[in-house]
Amino acid sequence: MMQISSDAGGNKHSLINVMHRFMAAANNMDETIMVPSLLRDMPLEEQAAGRIEPNNNNNNNHLHEDASKQQRDMYEHYLLLKSIKNDMEWGLLKRELSTGASFLEMAVKQQEEHKAASGAPDPDDNADLERQFHFHLRGLFGVLSKLTLQADHLTNRYKREIGGGNFIR
Template sequence: MMQISNDTVSNKHSLINVMHRFIAAANNMDETIMVPSLLRDVPLEEQQVSHPPEVVENNNEPFPNKQRDMYEHYLLLKSIKNDMEWGLIKREISGGASFLEMAVKQEEQQPVTGGLPGEEGSDLEDQFHYHLRGLFGVLSKLTVQADHLTNRYKREIGGGNFMR
């Protein structure tokens, strides 16, 4: 059985640590949000009265986002956490297709391009580092979003001070 060294786990920049932080934030979100339906129709971003509205060019939103409310965002974060914990096999069994699964299938269908065998190895290394940086960035953003969603939920329901 393969063991993970303490150095890897204690390194805050390790992939394992970043994954654990996201999963912990998603679990905290899931434990805090007792009634997810309260998140329906609550905008993802809070309206800022003090800031002037941003200029929108070409009728595009400044930061387009598919999640229209906090409920959809909550479901997305839970889905990503489940995909990380259970992998793609569970999704295949249930008949759904995750973003990760679609990306893997697309990558498998692309023809392998390369010249010499030595170049292919360095290309794989470059691909690995590119995707690793992307994974770090995405997981860090997802962790922040899960924490933000948890805190917003607490504010929306009164911060838990209703049991005085």
């Protein structure tokens, strides 16, 4: 039986560590935001609300570009982050049993239907699993890192909005 190295948790670049950071940020967000309805109609971008001056740091602006296209306000973004956290904690089976297919399940199902429609087996299915693994691992690292930053941003914005700005980490 394969053993998991205890060093993996200590490496700041490990997948486990990135997952723990997101879960910690999402839990902190959940514990801090006591009244999520206060987030309704609050725009995701502080610049859109006219609260801060634009700066030359494009990384912060890029952080929320994709999210702001999909979520109209901070409340919807809060629900998205909670949903992702729940999917990570409970897996996809819980969602399938309760409310239907998640985005990930729909994507997998769509890919399987596309393969079945073409009739031909994908020659790369088993040929380059290592390459596929590393491609998806890089994507997972990127997504989890962005989600962690977004959960922290949402928490800090909530604290500022309710007057608790002096407690920001």
